[in-house]
Amino acid sequence: MTERPTIADIARRAGVSPGAVSFALNGRPGVSEQTRARVVEVAREMRYRPHRAARALGGARAGIVGMVLARDPRTLGSEHFYTQLLYGMQDVLAARSTAVQMQFVRDTAAELALYRDWASEYRVDGLVLVDPLVGDPRVAVVGELRIPAVTLGPDRDDGLPGVWADDGAAMTTIVDHLTGLGHRHIAHVAGPPVYRHTARRAAVVRGLDGGESVPTDFSDAQGAAATRALLSRPGPPSAIIFDSDLMAAAGLGVALEMGVRVPRDLSIVSFDDSVLTRVVHPGLTSLSRDTYALGAQVAECLLAVMADPGARPGVRAATPELVVRGSTARVAHPA
Structure with a gap:
């Protein structure tokens, strides 16, 4: 198996110091634009990928927030709730050069295992917890892993900041x-x-x-x-x-x-x-509710917690409004 290239390998091929490679790849000042372009091109040719743990120790962000659905994807069918939620989240997060990674797992145990993997590999900067559970075990695990997290749920009884609707x-x-x-x-x-x-x-x-x-x-x-x-x-x-x-x-x-x-x-x-x-x-x-706007609220709440892990913002979303159509009518034979 071919070993993954290192900053030192790139430095040797580009004819610069390892420090210059680090500055160039992380967008930091201290190198000329010509040198930066040369380093980036060499890194691309060598298929260099930064080590997540090393980047985290250096204070670099992953640029990703995670959201996990512990459901069978087939049960979501034609529902658009999570699609609209993601659109709303991504529009806010994209302005901060951050993407959303959504993943399906079979159950809560698999969800917790995935959180542990993400934390150990520094793969996400924050988490959005959806579908809050009765006696939710995710709250304690997220606290243990020290990952900034917010919930989207029906109340604020879980001890985490988040967006909630009644x-x-x-x-x-x-x-x-x-x-x-x-x-x-x-x-x-x-x-x-x-x-x-x-x-x-x-x-x-x-x-x-x-x-x-x-x-x-x-x-x-x-x-x-x-x-x-x-x-x-x-x-x-x-x-x-x-x-x-x-x-x-x-x-x-x-x-x-x-x-x-x-x-x-x-x-x-x-x-x-x-x-x-x-x-x-x-x-x-x-x-009916504006799920896109709800996603934007969730993203803004998470960004606030990522900026200040001690923050506990709570946002009450608007209660959905009833849209009456043809499927309801006065009961024909009252009891």
């Missing part, structure tokens, strides 16, 4: 809309109960007389299966709230297949507002 209030907006239409038996097709936002939403529905919450893995398959089970009961719900547009679209398909008319027999509401809510028929009543 998922309980958002779910209450949906429930108020449905009860105002006369619905009493309301079901919630939720995500995994390990997520704090799922727990917040489920608690609102379960607090209703006749309210129930059914956990899934966020996939269209489980969303469809949960809908079929709910509608096959002797006393089916008159309204179902879905934790994602993908599951809501799958649930709508199941209802139509079973001859359940939407919205006459069943009202459907989704917790996101992707293009799926507008291309199905009827269009889905949905909670």
Whole structure:
């Protein structure tokens, strides 16, 4: 195996000192533009890559922030939440010559292992933790690794700085809309109960007389299966709230297949507002928010923590607003 070239190797080929190579490659003053161009060209020819640990010890940044999703990528389907979030983050971070590295892993244990690898190799300057968990083990590990980190979640109970939105209030907006239409038996097709936002939403529905919450893995398959089970009961719900547009679209398909008319027999509401809510028929009543702006807020919060690791900024994002479309209507046969 060919050994990786060093600064000394580049210096010998370019006919300059190792110090001049370091200055040239790190954009520091002290060398002429002609020398800098020569060093950069030699480094490119030799396929030189700086050693991350050495760069970190010298105070250099990786120029990357990390975000990990401990989910099966297939469960994200056509959802645009993380795409828009990344766009918003990247626009802010690009101005600081920083990129976002997003990676999928199978579970939280793999996510923690990845954080340890990134820390040992100095691969990221900061982390964005999404999908906060009940009893989240990531908080302690990130603190141990001393990586600047922020969370994106439903509250600020995790001890880390971050951006949060009131998922309980958002779910209450949906429930108020449905009860105002006369619905009493309301079901919630939720995500995994390990997520704090799922727990917040489920608690609102379960607090209703006749309210129930059914956990899934966020996939269209489980969303469809949960809908079929709910509608096959002797006393089916008159309204179902879905934790994602993908599951809501799958649930709508199941209802139509079973001859359940939407919205006459069943009202459907989704917790996101992707293009799926507008291309199905009827269009889905949905909670909508500016996810791009949310991503920008997350990036700004992380930059503040990276600049001052002792900072604890907390940003409350706007509560999503309900967009009423054709999938909800007054209950036909009030209980």
